[in-house]
Amino acid sequence: KQEVTQIPAALSVPEGENLVLNCSFTDSAIYNLQWFRQDPGKGLTSLLLIQSSQREQTSGRLNASLDKSSGRSTLYIAASQPGDSATYLCAVPTQGGSEKLVFGKGTKLTVNP
Amino acid sequence: SQTIHQWPATLVQPVGSPLSLECTVEGTSNPNLYWYRQAAGRGLQLLFYSVGIGQISSEVPQNLSASRPQDRQFILSSKKLLLSDSGFYLCAWTPPGGGLVSQPQHFGDGTRLSIL
Numbered sequence: 176k177q178e179v180t181q182i183p184a185a186l187s188v189p190e191g192e193n194l195v196l197n198c199s200f201t202d203s204a205i206y207n208l209q210w211f212r213q214d215p216g217k218g219l220t221s222l223l224l225i226q227s228s229q230r231e232q233t234s235g236r237l238n239a240s241l242d243k244s245s246g247r248s249t250l251y252i253a254a255s256q257p258g259d260s261a262t263y264l265c266a267v268p269t270q271g272g273s274e275k276l277v278f279g280k281g282t283k284l285t286v287n288p
Numbered sequence: 289s290q291t292i293h294q295w296p297a298t299l300v301q302p303v304g305s306p307l308s309l310e311c312t313v314e315g316t317s318n319p320n321l322y323w324y325r326q327a328a329g330r331g332l333q334l335l336f337y338s339v340g341i342g343q344i345s346s347e348v349p350q351n352l353s354a355s356r357p358q359d360r361q362f363i364l365s366s367k368k369l370l371l372s373d374s375g376f377y378l379c380a381w382t383p384p385g386g387g388l389v390s391q392p393q394h395f396g397d398g399t400r401l402s403i404l
Contacts (some may be wrong), residue, residue, distance in 0.1 A: 206389045218294075218378055218395035226390065264332070268388040274320060274339060275347075276388060280331040 177202045177269055181279035188255055189287050196250040196282045198265035203243045205267045210239050210250050213262045213281070222263075223250070255286045290315035294379045294396035302404050307352075307366040309399050311379030314360065319381040321362040322393070323354055326376040338362060339384075374403045 178201045188194050198208070207226045211219040223239040225232045225248070232239045238251040252259055262283045266276040291314045301307060313319050323335040334347045336354035344354050351370060355363045362379060379396040382388055 209392055216398070216400065218397045219380075219393075221392040221394060224392045266393075274337055274345075274387055275334055276393060278332040280329075
């Protein structure tokens with residue numbers, strides 16, 4: 176059974192700092208990995224999707240990497256801003272299926288001005 | 289472009305009352321549709337998903353049910369709410385065909401349900 180873990184549960188940094196969020200999964204046979212952002216009281220917004228054949232995916236100040244063999248992904252945020260404050264979640268499709276995602280519990284990021 | 293709508297945004301209901309939450313998707317056909325519940329400290333829990341009209345898969349035994357009466361409409365219901373049904377309910381969709389193998393999942397803004 177696939178399990179997804181995100182450590183730390185919360186992170187507080189000063190504005191301008193570069194930071195890394197971590198995601199690990201137990202079964203490396205994944206199709207892809209997605210990173211989402213959730214603002215308080217809101218739904219999830221898809222940030223990046225990395226296919227299993229890719230090692231990196233970039234969007235603006237965000238860079239996500241994937242190491243399937245070690246069961247890890249990182250989300251790198253460059254030059255953090257207070258507007259980046261949110262909860263970041265990662266998710267992978269369940270083993271053998273294409274209809275369901277397994278989510279981590281997220282990392283709550285606070286960027287202090 | 290595709291959009292997803294959920295309503296209501298917030299709901300306060302007494303224990304034992306019925307529930308109906310609605311979700312619709314625009315700008316696509318035959319999407320895969322999902323209902324999740326998010327409770328504090330417990331992460332996202334998949335409740336139901338549907339790959340077509342009338343096709344519902346249930347993930348968690350509970351007093352909730354889901355229906356898909358139209359291609360882009362997904363409804364979450366209960367006949368009698370329990371205190372434990374409180375939470376943040378999210379609807380989501382993915383394009384048909386490859387599903388989550390190659391496509392991101394898109395979420396609505398959620399419904400905050402409080403049971404008194």
